[in-house]
Amino acid sequence: MSRNALTVVAICVIAATVAAQQASPVFEVASVKQNTSSQSFQSFRWEPTGIRVSNMPLDSLLIFAFLVGPEQLVNLPGWARSERYDITASLSDALKRPDLERRTAVQNLLRDRFKLVVRQTSQDADAFSLVKVGTTLGPSMRIAETKCDRESITARGGDSTQCRFTNDRAKGLLTGHMTVNDLVNVLRSVVSQPVIDRTGLADEYEITLRWAPEAGGVAVEALDGASIYTAVQEQLGLRLVAGKAPANAYIIESIERPTPD
Numbered sequence: 273m274s275r276n277a278l279t280v281v282a283i284c285v286i287a288a289t290v291a292a293q294q295a296s297p298v299f300e301v302a303s304v305k306q307n308t309s310s311q312s313f314q315s316f317r318w319e320p321t322g323i324r325v326s327n328m329p330l331d332s333l334l335i336f337a338f339l340v341g342p343e344q345l346v347n348l349p350g351w352a353r354s355e356r357y358d359i360t361a362s363l364s365d366a367l368k369r370p371d372l373e374r375r376t377a378v379q380n381l382l383r384d385r386f387k388l389v390v391r392q393t394s395q396d397a398d399a400f401s402l403v404k405v406g407t408t409l410g411p412s413m414r415i416a417e418t419k420c421d422r423e424s425i426t427a428r429g430g431d432s433t434q435c436r437f438t439n440d441r442a443k444g445l446l447t448g449h450m451t452v453n454d455l456v457n458v459l460r461s462v463v464s465q466p467v468i469d470r471t472g473l474a475d476e477y478e479i480t481l482r483w484a485p486e487a488g489g490v491a492v493e494a495l496d497g498a499s500i501y502t503a504v505q506e507q508l509g510l511r512l513v514a515g516k517a518p519a520n521a522y523i524i525e526s527i528e529r530p531t532p533d
Contacts, residue, residue, distance in 0.1 A: 297369070297377045299323075299361035304385050304530045307356040312442040314356075318374065320367050325359040330386065330527075332461060333359075337378040338390075338522055341466045344397060347524040355529075389526035399466040399517035402456060402510055404473070410509030416449055416476040437479070444485040444500075451476055459512065462500050466517055471510060481507055 299322060307327045315326040316336070325333070330352040334345055363369070363377055382388040409415075420435035437448025439458050446458055452473045460467045462483075483503035498506065505511050 296380060297363065297373045298380045298384075299363050299377055302359065302361035302381055302385065303533050304381075305358045305533060306529075307358045313438070313440055315438070317436070318366055321364070322362040322366050323359065323374075323378070325357065327356045327358065329353055329356050330382075333357075333378060333382065334522075335461060336457065337375050337382060338520070339375065340520060340522060341397070341399075341460055342464045344466070344521045345524060346521055349524075349527065351529070352527060357530075385530045387526060387528040388524070391523040391525055393521050393523060396516055397466060397521070398514070399468060400459075400463060400512040400514055401468045401470045401517075402452070402459065402504075403470050403513055405505060405509050405511050408509060409477075410505075410507050412480045412507035413509060414478050416478045418449065419476055420449060441485060444483040446479065446481040449476060449478055455479065455508075459500070459504070463512065467512070468517060479508065 309327065311327055313326075314328045314332070315324070316328060316332070317324050331342060331345060331348060334340070334348070334352075335342060338344075359381075361377075361381060363374070366374065379388075418434045435449050437446065437450045437454060439446045441462060446455075452469055452471055455477075456467045456469045481503055482498070483500040484497050501512050
């Protein structure tokens with residue numbers, strides 16, 4: 273083989289390697305520890321240098337990583353829904369990356385640290401569509417004055433309290449600065465079904481949502497006693513409409529507790 277041909281082959285190999293790395297991003301350094309505290313508060317936050325997760329069960333990470341609802345995770349063991357974890361992982365320029373790359377990085381973390389093996393299958397699934405009720409938003413949802421795009425968050429170090437939201441499902445409380453995509457992800461975890469954004473709302477919002485959390489399918493007393501469906505309509509001016517949507521199910525073929533750091 274000529275020198276020129278070898279050079280072409282080398283360039284192709286390098287290009288393929290770079291493309292593979294770009295297509296499948298991984299966290300550079302990751303710490304995974306079980307959280308054994310009695311706290312109910314959970315947090316999931318992207319920062320300029322990576323991700324910071326506190327007190328979250330594994331099923332919530334799977335829901336984010338594969339963009340599915342809880343019912344689409346088949347054969348998930350009970351400990352993966354009950355045990356909670358703290359995770360700190362480094363990913364360069366995390367806030368500038370598209371959601372797909374960040375989700376892929378979390379998938380790779382789950383495969384590496386939890387030995388996750390999944391098989392994907394297609395099925396029709398029950399789903400909700402999130403739609404607007406009228407032309408105006410509800411009293412607990414307003415367009416945010418502060419804009420927290422990725423570039424501005426990076427410039428502020430990603431630690432501005434104005435650009436965060438908190439979600440406490442145990443108390444039925446969601447409050448803070450978020451996009452409708454953030455809201456959909458929270459609602460998906462509350463109603464345990466896929467939620468499709470059909471609002472057409474593209475701004476950033478200040479939202480306060482209070483609802484009656486459920487335990488074993490039975491509503492428990494909350495601040496206003498409203499179900500999540502009533503709360504979304506009365507407080508946000510949006511509606512969860514039941515229907516069907518094609519979705520991807522993931523069969524959990526293997527998963528293990530992580531080894532200590």
